[in-house]
Amino acid sequence: MNRRPPPPFPPGRPTRFRVTVHGTVFGTRASHVARLRPGDRLLLIPGPPVEPEPGVWIHDTSGNVIGHLPPEVAEWLAPWMLRGGRAVASVLRVHGHEVPSWRRLLIEVTCFS
Numbered sequence: 061m062n063r064r065p066p067p068p069f070p071p072g073r074p075t076r077f078r079v080t081v082h083g084t085v086f087g088t089r090a091s092h093v094a095r096l097r098p099g100d101r102l103l104l105i106p107g108p109p110v111e112p113e114p115g116v117w118i119h120d121t122s123g124n125v126i127g128h129l130p131p132e133v134a135e136w137l138a139p140w141m142l143r144g145g146r147a148v149a150s151v152l153r154v155h156g157h158e159v160p161s162w163r164r165l166l167i168e169v170t171c172f173s
Contacts, residue, residue, distance in 0.1 A: 067143040
């Protein structure tokens, strides 16, 4: 099996960090968020490389879209992932409707280079 080495990690960026998930209120995403619990694993998938600014989308382990990473994180993480970098996430905290949507879901992201 001919496996490519992972791309170099972006300099000055953390390989493990906490971040809120944006876009959790569109479509059926809020119902998927409501089922999440601390410790649940999440999938991070970069947007298509044909987009001018591909985002990083968050999915639950069933494949449902939960939301996306903030643009200031996606702008460096998506290109790295599209070159072969891998990242996973887990749920740290889930809040209800009393909290603004962009602060309802806190995750921890771990990048593997």
